[in-house]
Amino acid sequence: MIMNKDKSPAIREYRMAFNEYFKDKPKAKNDQETNKQMAEFVYWYNHVRKQSDTGKTPEEMYKETIK
Helix, strand or coil, rough: CCCCCCCHHHHHHHHHHHHHHHHCCCCCCCHHHHHHHHHHHHHHHHHHHCCCCCCHHHHHHHHHHHH
C-alpha cells in the first residue's frame, strides 16, 4: 500500500521543519558538510523546534510518554 505523502501529518510536519531550517542556509559543498548540516537539523528538530500541532518538541512529547 502506498500512502499519499500529502496525507501524513508527520511527513507534512517534517517537510515544514526541513524547509524552515534550510531556507537561509548555504548548500553543502560536500558529504561531510551535508552530514554536519543534517545532524544539526535533527538536533534542532527534536530538541528546539516546537511542533505546529502540539507546541512541544518531540523530546518533550517523548518525556511525557515515559512518565
